Amino acid sequence: xxxxxxxxxxxxxxxxxxxxxxxxxxxxxxxxxxxxxxxxxxxxxxxxxxxxxxxxxxxxxxxxxxxxxxxxxxxxxxxxxxxxxxxxxxxxxxxxxxxxxxxxxxxxxxxxxxxxxxxxxxxxxxxxxxxxxxxxxxxxxxxxxxxxxxxxxxxxxxxxxxxxxxxxxxxxxxxxxxxxxxxxxxxxxxxxxxxxxxxxxxxxxxxxxxxxxxxxxxxxxxxxxxxxxxxxxxxxxxxxxxxxxxxxxxxxxxxxxxxxxxxxxxxxxxxxxxxxxxxxxxxxxxxxxxxxxxxxxxxxxxxxxxxxxxxxxxxxxxxxxxxxxxxxxxxxxxxxxxxxxxxxxxxxxxxxxxxxxxxxxxxxxxxxxxxxxxxxxxxxxxxxxxxxxxxxxxxxxxxxx
Numbered sequence: 001x002x003x004x005x006x007x008x009x010x011x012x013x014x015x016x017x018x019x020x021x022x023x024x025x026x027x028x029x030x031x032x033x034x035x036x037x038x039x040x041x042x043x044x045x046x047x048x049x050x051x052x053x054x055x056x057x058x059x060x061x062x063x064x065x066x067x068x069x070x071x072x073x074x075x076x077x078x079x080x081x082x083x084x085x086x087x088x089x090x091x092x093x094x095x096x097x098x099x100x101x102x103x104x105x106x107x108x109x110x111x112x113x114x115x116x117x118x119x120x121x122x123x124x125x126x127x128x129x130x131x132x133x134x135x136x137x138x139x140x141x142x143x144x145x146x147x148x149x150x151x152x153x154x155x156x157x158x159x160x161x162x163x164x165x166x167x168x169x170x171x172x173x174x175x176x177x178x179x180x181x182x183x184x185x186x187x188x189x190x191x192x193x194x195x196x197x198x199x200x201x202x203x204x205x206x207x208x209x210x211x212x213x214x215x216x217x218x219x220x221x222x223x224x225x226x227x228x229x230x231x232x233x234x235x236x237x238x239x240x241x242x243x244x245x246x247x248x249x250x251x252x253x254x255x256x257x258x259x260x261x262x263x264x265x266x267x268x269x270x271x272x273x274x275x276x277x278x279x280x281x282x283x284x285x286x287x288x289x290x291x292x293x294x295x296x297x298x299x300x301x302x303x304x305x306x307x308x309x310x311x312x313x314x315x316x317x318x319x320x321x322x323x324x325x326x327x328x329x330x331x332x333x334x335x336x337x338x339x340x341x342x343x344x345x346x347x348x349x350x351x352x353x354x355x356x357x358x359x360x361x362x363x364x365x366x367x368x369x370x371x372x373x374x375x376x377x378x379x380x381x382x383x384x385x386x387x388x389x390x391x392x393x394x395x396x397x398x399x400x401x
Contacts, residue, residue, distance in 0.1 A: 066343040066359055068350075072269075073104055073176055073216045075114040079269045080176075080214060081246030082207040084183075086221045086235045091251055092261065093220055095135065095284050097122065097179050100218070102140055104177045105148035111275070111288035118176025119147045121168055123154050125185035139285050154180075157202065158188040162209060169213055180206075181220040183241075199240030207244060223250065231264045261286070298348065303341055306331060307370060308353040316372040325368055339366065 057065075072079045078100070087093045103110040107117025124132055132150055149172075155161045169175055180186055187202065203219070210217040221241070223234040231250040232242055242248050247267020253260065263275040274292040279285070306329045311318055318328065322335035331338070339359060342349065346357045350373070358369040 063340040063343060066346040066357065069347045070214060071116055073116060073118070074100075074110060075116075076270060077110075077113045077265065077273075078177075078216060078218070079246070079267065080210070080216045081267075081269070082203060082210045082217045082219065082244075083267065084203075084221050084235065084241055084245050084248040085218050085251070086223045086248065087251035088223050088225075088253075088256075091253060091256070092279060092284075092286065093251055094124065094127065094181060095139070095279075096251065096263075096286050097124075097181055097218070097220060098132075098135060098139060099285055101148055101177065101179055102136075102145070105145055111291075116176065117147070119149070119172045119174050120177045120179070121149050121151070121165075121172075121175060122179045122181070123151050123186075124181050125152060125154060126182060128152055135284075139283050154186060156188055157186045157205060161186055165209065166213075169215070175215060177216045177218065178210075179218045179220070183219050183221045196238040196240040196243075199238045200244045201240075203241055203244035207246070219245075223252070231262075232266060260289070301341075301345060301348065303329070303331065303333070303338070304345060304349055304353060307349065307355060311355050311370045311372050313372055317370065319367065319369045322366055322368060325370075335366075339368070342368070 070080045085093065085097070100110070101120045101122045102108075103115050104118055105120040107115050109115060127135075129150070129152060132152070149168075155164055165178065183202075206217055206219065222236045224236050226234065228234050231252060232248055234250065234252075235242055235248065246269065247265070250264040252262050252264070259279040259281060261277045261279070263277055265273040265275060271293060276289040276292070277286045278289045280287055310329065318325070320328070322339045326333055326335060326338055333341070342357050343359065349355050349357050354373040356369075356371045356373055358371070360367050360369075
């Protein structure tokens with residue numbers, strides 16, 4: 001049972017409405033050096049022995065776990081996962097893909113959205129290098145960029161593409177975005193069968209790769225000629241494509257000759273939005289006109305505000321039991337309830353207040369560590385023998401690794 005308390009859940013795929021792929025940081029810490037016990041190997045062994053075995057989690061266990069989300073690529077717009085980007089031919093999709101790739105690779109703000117910098121691989125499979133050169137020069141000039149990579153040829157899915165992408169990511173582990181332009185270019189041989197099952201399987205394979213590598217994959221695709229009230233119903237193929245993806249974007253124009261376009265955004269991890277864009281006729285860059293839907297913001301959480309006042313740059317770490325934390329914050333909350341509240345709000349505590357929350361069960365009982373990011377040494381700042389601060393990596397946020 002002691003070993004059981006040193007485990008954590010594997011990265012899950014992107015879930016409905018709860019957010020990005022999560023790392024479970026339960027009563028727990030991953031112990032990568034512990035070769036004597038791996039809970040998930042044990043679960044797999046049980047499944048091999050008994051095909052009727054179904055691993056379940058109770059509601060109590062669910063709230064007793066802290067799931068740390070992965071940081072978005074573009075706050076409020078693009079997250080880690082697999083996304084479809086659809087539009088009719090020659091509408092300006094490739095220019096927008098180049099724009100997204102450039103902004104992510106440089107970490108520069110896009111249309112008021114904050115961007116997290118990361119390397120980008122853009123598979124421009126319907127282009128050639130001379131055309132890319134002219135396009136990028138017109139859009140961004142001759143600015144140097146060592147974080148943005150292009151290729152105009154790649155293998156097909158199931159016939160070498162996985163290996164090519166895996167090789168690139170091994171060489172560039174800080175890659176956060178891969179763009180495939182277009183889906184048809186990487187479909188498996190025989191992938192012209194547009195059944196729901198086939199479409200779903202294609203995106204599921206890409207999603208499996210994406211989730212395993214903790215990146216965002218943006219897959220460019222075409223729309224049908226037929227119009228629809230719901231723009232996402234115009235995506236070519238069956239609903240299996242969008243059904244398997246984590247979200248989608250549809251770029252459309254009322255008139256092909258117009259410089260105005262609408263970008264519909266929908267996904268599991270962001271609020272539906274309609275972004276109105278206008279193409280700069282000189283640079284061909286898409287500029288923001290307006291956004292129809294404002295992002296929803298969670299109401300203030302008094303508990304997090306109290307913690308933020310106590311755990312600061314001057315007092316960068318607190319470590320103790322849930323009971324001691326209730327006393328420290330002078331809040332009338334039961335110890336198990338404060339733990340559950342923090343488990344649910346672990347990402348919000350970090351995003352809004354830059355405080356890393358860690359919760360672990362030890363032989364002595366439950367321990368909570370709150371660390372102000374950017375504070376002093378974790379080992380030097382904790383004056384409690386909590387058993388959590390002994391290994392520096394135990395306090396590292398999993399979503400930054």
